[in-house]
Amino acid sequence: MEEKLEFSTLQTKAIEAAEKGRNIFLTGGAGVGKSAVVKEIIRRMEAKGKRVVVLAPTGKAAINVGGETIHRFFRLQTSPQVADLYEGAKNLDYAIRAKLQNVDLVIIDEISMVRRDVFDVISAMMLNARFDLQLMVVGDFQQLPPVMVDRGEGSDKEILEQHYKTIGEEWYDGAYAFHSKAWLDWDFELILLSKVFRQSDVKFIKALNLIAQGDPQGKACRWIQSHSAQNEIKDCTWICSTNRDADNLNAENMDKLPGEKYIFEAEISGDEGCFKKESDCPVPKTLELKIGALVMTRINDPMGRFVNGSVGKVVSINDSHTKISVKFDDGVVEIPKSTWNDNEYKIVDKKLETRSKGSFVQFPVILAYAITVHKSQGATFEKANVRPMCFENGQLYTMLSRVKGVEGIYIHGTLAKKYCKSNKDVVDLYSAMREANRVDDKIKFAVKIPKEKEAPIKALIRRYLTDEVFARNIEALMG
Incomplete structure (x- = not known):
């Protein structure tokens, strides 16, 4: 018998608002149950015969929610969506218009990582296709911000700042989706979930909330430093701010392990280009393991034996290399390979359908000696060692809020206030909410x-x- 979920007052408010057809901005700090609400909304809407599309800013995020990337759905370039691209919103492509006219609810996950210009363009497209389209955006602007890169002919920030000044709009640091004029057009019902399920220590929750706000007086940094573990936690993951640090720690620890190295190549099938970029793959295409290797699961086990973020040691690999056995704190679990699909939405016989462009089969684990903050998003850790040298807004908050309790955190060096970065507009938005x-x-x-x-x-x-x-x-x- 399926377990009946119980939702908080605000979670219920969000579900009911969606059922009434309202546009929603669903947000809240780490571990407040946003994903559970989204799943319930999708379940209820589809049960009523409503057509739901789920989109995300990155390939990995889209695969995790069983949807499609924003860029592919709307046929966008990855470069800044400047003036000439707005014409595409006015003269909407037939295929995009057809998809939007055959959907009732669009859900955009990880909205904090959607740039202002992208939200401008897709809003124009959606409202051009149909004025009554329902939109729900989900995410936490206090966590990781939109990615800005330097493309050789100027950084995204420079290009976008010039673009908005040219068209007479004010430029805001961060270029978040809520900076877009289109944000107001949707008249979102703002729902800020506040009941935290990941952590139970009230003082730790309050400290994390201060970190999310930039910890103006440095009190939260000092409190966490003094109440965290004083020595490095053995057989535990390091959370780092850069890929280089994480990659080096994983390589160093694997080299120290004796014994044979097992190499598992992912089985990829489908259209050309599917899972081509490593960054779009849910786990490594080439997974290297040894007996004794520390690994982290990247899915929630349907039987509840582990969750996304559970850490254990590989104790055996079967002869056919189809299963690995991992020892967690609660015992040994035999883990088979998992399958992920790269989905896209297509119109078939005048109806919107979800089509798998390709599949990716691999063990649902990664090496767990170290992981970056970006890759840790969505995971829950019982304990973690952290390198707090953060350089992006929301990075330190995301890093620390992965862990269930302050006693399960070891901080390498000093948790200095200078690493606690936040965007003033984000802080003001959440204070108002x-x-x-x-x-x-x-x-x-x-x-x-x-x-x-x-x-x-x-x-x-x-x-x-x-x-x-x-x-x-x-x-x-x-x-």
């Missing part, structure tokens, strides 16, 4: 509590809640 949640909760609280129950409820609040700010708000509310 938190305040809106607080006021909304305060109104509901005032309406629902009968006067004769105020005293015992106030006593319970004082006894069980450690959040002093919340307690002061209750005092102000009740007098």
Whole structure:
């Protein structure tokens, strides 16, 4: 029998808003259950015969959500979407128009990594195709920002800054999707999930929230440093800010292991170009393992024996090389190869269908001596060693929020405030959303509590809640 999921008040609000046809911006910090809400919305909408398209900014993210990349769906270049490309939105390609006219709900995951110019163009395309299209964007702007690269003829930042100034629009650092004028056109219902499921320590959650806001006074950095593990955690993953650091640590530790090296090549089939780029593959095309190698799972086990981010050691490989056995803290699990599909949406007989362009078969693990912050997104770690030398907005917050508890973190060196980077516009956006949640909760609280129950409820609040700010708000509310 399928387990019935229970959703929080705000999660339920998001699900009901989607069922009512509203455009939604679903956000919240790490571990608040955004993915669970999206899955439930898709399930309910499809049960009602609604057609849902799920898009993401990167190949890996698209594969993980069973959807398609934004760029492929809308036939966009990867370079900045400047003036001449806006013409494509006005004179919409027939195939794109047909797809959009045959869909009821478009969901864009990892919205924090969608650049402003991309959101501008795809919004123009969607609204051009049909005015009543429902859009839901999901993600956390406090985490990793849109990628800006230097293409030789100027960086993306320089090209986009010049573009927006040329067309008379103000330039905002970061070029987030919410900086787009089109963001307001969608009239999103803003839903900020606040109940954290990944962590349970209230003080650690508050410290992470301060890190997300840039930790203005450095208090959260000092608190985490003093309450984290004081020595490197054995047989544990390092989270690094650069590929070079992660690759070097993985190579060094593999070289130290004795015994035979087993090499597993992914089985790739389908259209030419599928899984061509290593960065679009869910796990390495060429996976090198040894007995005793530390590995991390990259999927959630349907039987619940491990999750995305579980770490263990390879203890055996069967003779046919079709299964590996990994020893986790809870015991040994035999893991077969997994299959991932590279999907695209196509119109077939005037109906929108999901078509697999190709498949990728490989063991669902990666070497776990080290991993980058970007690759750690979406994973949950029981414990981790971290190198906190971060250089991007949201990087340190993403790094630390992967771990369930502060005692499960070892910090190499000093957790200096200079590594805690955030974008002011993002901080302001989330401060406003938190305040809106607080006021909304305060109104509901005032309406629902009968006067004769105020005293015992106030006593319970004082006894069980450690959040002093919340307690002061209750005092102000009740007098």
